[in-house]
Amino acid sequence: MSKAAPAKKPAATAPPPGCTLDINDPQVQRAAIRIQASYRGHRSRKELREKGPPRVLEPLKDVVLIEGSAAKLTCRIAAFPDPFIRWSKDGKELRDGPKYRYVFEDPDVVALVVRDGELADLGQYSINVTNPFGQCSDSARILVEVPAKIQKGPDNTKARKGTTVTLTAEIMGEPAPDVGWTKDGEDIEEDDRVFFEIGSTTTTLTIRRATPEDSGKYEVYVENSLGMDQSFARVDVA
Secondary structure (H helix, E strand, O other): OOOOOOOOOOOOOOOOOOOOOOOOOHHHHHHHHHHHHHHHHHHHHHHHHOOOOOEEEEOOOOEEEEOOOOEEEEEEEEOOOOOEEEEEEOOEEOOOOOOEEEEEEEOOEEEEEEOOOOHHHOEEEEEEEEEOOEEEEEEEEEEEEEEEEEEEOOOOEEEOOOOOEEEEEEEEEEOOOEEEEEEOOEEOOOOOOEEEEEOOOEEEEEEOOOOHHHOEEEEEEEEEOOEEEEEEEEEEEO
16 A cells, blocks of 8 residues: 655735835834834733722712603722722612613712602712722712692682681702792782792691682792793683
8 A cells, every 4th residue: 555645835915005014114113113102001001090989080970860761970089909889869768770871981980860859869879889998988969950849739618707727838859949829810919818829749738717798719829940830710700
């Protein structure tokens, strides 16, 4: 039995035109120097990140949240190894979930998204960053803006002559709304018998020693920079 003839090596092929690299070319040498410098810089940055506790590079900023929308608090930090992030509102920890969303946009940027904005979201928000070398923290406020509205209007009222009539409406809005009352389309001029009071969540119109002339259609209205609302009630005095 004869031996098989050794396989022939394929002939080397020349690279396509324009694909050769001359290491003596000054442009190639300069590019190599830049690559080496970039690599050394990357190593230096990595080594720096490995030392010391977390640091806040760009602090949180106050944001305005419009009712029904979402707000985002963003903080840039320096921390290596990967830190533990905790967000809180007015000292109470916030859990990552449908309402509050922890966001990690890149290795240095973390954020908290507050969804479905409401007046209760007003407050002081804090971030706490911890790794084996230490911790850092920062805080900012979420300011909530809510269009003026009447949550519950005054009730229609029947009263006897000489009694006291009160009409109360539940109101809300941020900034705090302007409040007014009218009777039959005319602004009510207050005195010691007919006057209204404005609280943080209610307004009350008081009519003392009611007379038949006090019968009519009463309107309460609220207004701020984001909107206005109104409600009506009928008063009958006999």
